[in-house]
Amino acid sequence: MTATTFTARRAPAAGRPVFAAGLAVLALALLVVLFPALFATHDPDATDFARTFQPPGADHFFGTDQLGRDVFSRVVYGARVSLTIALGATAIGVLGGMLLGLLSAVGGRIVDGVLMRCVDVLLAFPELILALLVVAVIGGGAVNIAVAIGTAAIPAYARVVRGQAGTVILSEYVEAARVLGVRRSVYLARHVVPNVAGPVVVLASIGGGTAIVTAAGLSLLGLGPPQPTAEWGAMLAEGKDLLGTAWWIAVFPGMTVALVVVAFTLVGRNLQVRSLR
Amino acid sequence: MRPGLGRHILLRLLSGVFVLWGAATLCFLTVSLRGDTVGAILGPGQPPTPELRRQIIAEYGLDDPWLVQYGRRLRELLTGDLGWSYQRDQPVARLLADQIGPTLQLAVAAALLSVLLAVAATLLTAGRGRLVRAAVSGLELLAVSLPNFWVGTVLLALFSFTFPIFPAVGAPGPAGLVLPAFALALPAAGVLAQVMRQELETAETRPFAVSVLARGAGLFHLRARHTLRHAALPVVTLSGWVLGSLAGGAVLIENIFARPGLGRLLASAAASRDLPVVTAIVLLSAAAFVVINLVVDLLYPLIDPRLRAEAAR
Numbered sequence: 001m002t003a004t005t006f007t008a009r010r011a012p013a014a015g016r017p018v019f020a021a022g023l024a025v026l027a028l029a030l031l032v033v034l035f036p037a038l039f040a041t042h043d044p045d046a047t048d049f050a051r052t053f054q055p056p057g058a059d060h061f062f063g064t065d066q067l068g069r070d071v072f073s074r075v076v077y078g079a080r081v082s083l084t085i086a087l088g089a090t091a092i093g094v095l096g097g098m099l100l101g102l103l104s105a106v107g108g109r110i111v112d113g114v115l116m117r118c119v120d121v122l123l124a125f126p127e128l129i130l131a132l133l134v135v136a137v138i139g140g141g142a143v144n145i146a147v148a149i150g151t152a153a154i155p156a157y158a159r160v161v162r163g164q165a166g167t168v169i170l171s172e173y174v175e176a177a178r179v180l181g182v183r184r185s186v187y188l189a190r191h192v193v194p195n196v197a198g199p200v201v202v203l204a205s206i207g208g209g210t211a212i213v214t215a216a217g218l219s220l221l222g223l224g225p226p227q228p229t230a231e232w233g234a235m236l237a238e239g240k241d242l243l244g245t246a247w248w249i250a251v252f253p254g255m256t257v258a259l260v261v262v263a264f265t266l267v268g269r270n271l272q273v274r275s276l277r
Numbered sequence: 278m279r280p281g282l283g284r285h286i287l288l289r290l291l292s293g294v295f296v297l298w299g300a301a302t303l304c305f306l307t308v309s310l311r312g313d314t315v316g317a318i319l320g321p322g323q324p325p326t327p328e329l330r331r332q333i334i335a336e337y338g339l340d341d342p343w344l345v346q347y348g349r350r351l352r353e354l355l356t357g358d359l360g361w362s363y364q365r366d367q368p369v370a371r372l373l374a375d376q377i378g379p380t381l382q383l384a385v386a387a388a389l390l391s392v393l394l395a396v397a398a399t400l401l402t403a404g405r406g407r408l409v410r411a412a413v414s415g416l417e418l419l420a421v422s423l424p425n426f427w428v429g430t431v432l433l434a435l436f437s438f439t440f441p442i443f444p445a446v447g448a449p450g451p452a453g454l455v456l457p458a459f460a461l462a463l464p465a466a467g468v469l470a471q472v473m474r475q476e477l478e479t480a481e482t483r484p485f486a487v488s489v490l491a492r493g494a495g496l497f498h499l500r501a502r503h504t505l506r507h508a509a510l511p512v513v514t515l516s517g518w519v520l521g522s523l524a525g526g527a528v529l530i531e532n533i534f535a536r537p538g539l540g541r542l543l544a545s546a547a548a549s550r551d552l553p554v555v556t557a558i559v560l561l562s563a564a565a566f567v568v569i570n571l572v573v574d575l576l577y578p579l580i581d582p583r584l585r586a587e588a589a590r
Contacts, residue, residue, distance in 0.1 A: 121299030124566045126525030129559055132547040133304075136555040137311045140548065213424045217529050220426055221544040240430055240533055244445070247434040254427030265422040 022266035029260055032079045042070035044077040044230050053246045063248035065238070071249055074230040075256050081231040082257070085146045085224070086211040092150025093211070094204050097157020098196070102188065104158065105165035116162065122155040128214055132223075140223035142231075149214045153207060160203055164196045202271045209264030216257045232257050282578075289574050293567040298351075300563040304556035305350050311552055314339055318363050354560070360553035364546070369557045372542065380531070380538035384523045386458035387465070391519065392512060394462060395469035399508060400500065403477045413474075420467030425526045429460035429533040457534040461526045465519045472511040480507035506580075513580060517570045524562045 032039050041061065048068030056063040062071035104115040122130065127149075134148035168174060169192060177187040218224055219233030227234070232253040239250025311317060315333050319325055325333070334340050338349065353360065359369035402413040436456060437445040444453050480486060481504050489499050528540035539558055546554035578584040 117295070118299065121296050121303065121563075124296050124300065124563045125559060126521040126562065128525035128528055129543070129562055132528070132543055133307060133555055133559050136547040136550050136552055137307050139550060209422065216424065217426060220529060221532055221548065223544075223548055236426065236430065240433075243430070243434050244438045247438065250430050251427075251434055254424065254430050258423045258427050261424060262419065262422050265418065269418075 018266055019270040022263040022270070025259060025263035026267060029079060029083065029263070032076055033083050036076045036080060040070075040073035040076040042073040044069065044073040045228060046070075055246070056248050056252075062252040063246065065235075065246070065249045066242060071235070071252055074235060075232065075253055078230040078232050078235060078253065079256075081142065081225060081229060082212060082215060082219075082233070083260070085142055085149070085215040085231075086208060088143075088146035089149035089153065089211040089215065090204055090208045092147060093153030093157050093207060094200060096150065096154035097159075097161050098193070098200065100154065100158040101161025101196070102165055102192070104162045105169055105192075106184065106188065112162075115158070119155045119158050119162075123159070125152075127152045127156075127210070128217060131214060131218065135218065135223050140218075142225040142229075145215060145218045145224055149211050149218070152214075153211065157200065157203065157207070160199055161196055164199050165192055168192050168195045198275060202268060202275055205271055206265060206268035209261040209268065212257060212264070213261055216254075286575065289571055293571050296567050297560075297564060300560055301351060301354055302347075304560055305347055307556060308552050309343065311550070317550065317552065359557040359560075362546075362551055362554050364549045364551040365554070369553050372554060373539065373557060373561065376537060376539050376542045379536055380527055380540060382454060383457055383461065383527060383530070383536065383538065384520075386454050387461040387523055387526075388519060390458050391462035391465040391469060394466035395473050395512070396505075398466070398470040399473040399477055403474050404481065414471070417467045417471050420463045420470075423463070425460050425464060426529040426533050428463055429457065429530055432456045432460055433533070453534075453536075457530050457536060460533075461523060461530045464526065465522045468522075469512055469515065469519070472515065473508045476511055477504055477508040480504040510581060513573055513576065516573050517566055520566055520569050521562075524565070 046069065048064070050068065051060075051064055052066055052068045054060050054064040054068075060070050060072060062075060065071055065074075100115055100119070104112045107115070125133075130152035131145070131148040134151050135145060138144050138147065174187055174191050177191060178184075182190075215224070216231075216233030216236065219231050220237045222234075222237060224234055225231050235253035236250045236257075239246070239248075239253070242249055308314065314337070315325060315330050318333055318337070319329075338346060341349075357370065359373065361367070362369050362372055365372060398413060398417070402409055433445065433456060436442045443456050444450075477500075481499070486499060486504055489503055490496075524540075527538065528544055530536075531538045531540040532544055539561070543555060543558045546552075546558070
C-alpha cells in the first residue's frame, strides 16, 4: 500500500468491563466444572415420567426433557464432559503445534520445508472436516473426539509457533546463548519456548472456544460420549427433534455453549489487543 | 498481460496440485492407519471366514506392497474413480453426485447471503458514531462466535414452530433454504463485515476519497463508484476461508435442518467409519479450496487495477 492516510484509525478495543465479564463467565464455568453439585438443583440422570416436558419455571429453570430429567442440572453436569473434551483437545493442539513448530524452526531447511508443506496441505481443510476424518479412523467417543479435534488444530498452532520461534531464534539473546556454548536443548527450553508461549496462549484462548463448539458439534452428530451422558452437543441433538413440543431441551444447552464460546472469544481478543500494545 | 503472469500462474497451479497430492496421500495413509481393511469392508457382524478374507484380499489387492497400492490409488483418483463405499455398497462417485446438489444450493445461497449481509452492515455503520460502532462490533462478534448449529436451532424454534413462517426440517424448495442458509452465512458475514468496514473507512480517509468529496459528490456516489471497490478486495481474498467456513458449517447445519447433502453424508460415513466416502469428501473439499484460491489469484488483477498498473510500468 503506497497511499498515505490522513488519520490512522485504530480498531476499537473492547473495554475493560467486557473483558471482566468474559473472565467472570469463564470463572463461573470453572466452578461449575469443579463443583457441579453446588449448582445443580436435581439429579441430572433422574427420570420422572410424571413431569416430562415441563416448561422452564421456578422448579426447573430450563424445564424438563422427554424423560422428565431436569435440563438445567444436565447442563450443569454436562459442563464437565464438554469442557474437559475441549480442554484436552486444546492441550493436544498446543503441544503438538509446539513440537512441530519448534522442530521446524530448528530442524534445518529440509525438515522445515517438509513440515511446513504438510501444514500447508492440512490447512486446506476446514477443521471440522479434518476432525471427522480422524474420527473415521479412530472411532467416536469422548476421548477420541478430543484427540480428533486436537489433531485437527495442530497445523494452525504449528504455523504460529514456527513463525514466532523463527524470529526468536534469530534474536541476539539466543545468539549470545549459542555463542556462550549453551546447549541447544537448554536455550530452546530457557529462551525460545517462553517467548513463543505468549502468542500461543492468546491463540489457545480463542482456539479453546472453537474446540468447545467443535466438540459440541461432533457430539451433535452422534460421535461423542454415548447416551445417556449429559453433554451439551448430545443434549442439543436429542432436543432438536422435539423443537415443536419443547424448544427448551435443545435451546438451553446450545445457549450455554454459545455463552462460554463468546466469553472465550472476548477474553482471547482482549489478550490479543493487549499483547500488541 | 503482466510479464511474470505466466510464471505466477504456473507456480500457483503447481502449488495447487501439490496440495491435492498431499491430501490424496493423507487420505491413502488414513485408510492404512485404520487397519483391518477386510473388517472395515465387511462391516460389523460375523468375523469373516478365511475363505472370504482371502477373496477380499485378492479382489482389493490388499496383499500388494503398499507402494503398489498407493500408485494404484493415485491412478484411480486421476481417472475419477473415487472407490467403493464399504457400508453402502455403491460407487462413492455416485453417492457424491446424488448428494452434491442440495449442498451446493445451500452453500451458494449462504455465500451470497453472507456478502449481502456484510455489505449492508458496512454501508449502514461505516464512519458512524461511537455508539453505533460499538453495537455493531458487538453484533459482529456474536455472529462470528455463536455456534451455527445453535443459531439454526433457535431459528427453527422461532420461525418454524412458534411462528410457522418457514417450513420445518427437511423441506425442499427455496422457502426451506432461507433458515439454513442464514444460519450458515452468519459467521462468514460477521468476519466479512469486520474486514469490509475497516477497509472502507481506511479508503475514505485517503486523498482520492477526499478529492471526490471536495468536487461536491455525495457519500453515495463516493461509495458506489469508488470506495466500495476497495472494501470488496478483502472479500475476494477471503473467499477460500469463506468456503472452508461454509463447508465445515454445512455438516452441522444439514444435520440440524435434516437436509440431504454432502455434510450429512460425511457425518454418517464418519460415524460408520466408511473411509472411502469420508476421504472422497475430504478430497473434494480440498479440491474446492484449491480451485477457489486459484480463481481468486487469477481474478485479482482484474479487480484491482493497481496491480495492472504496476505490471505496465
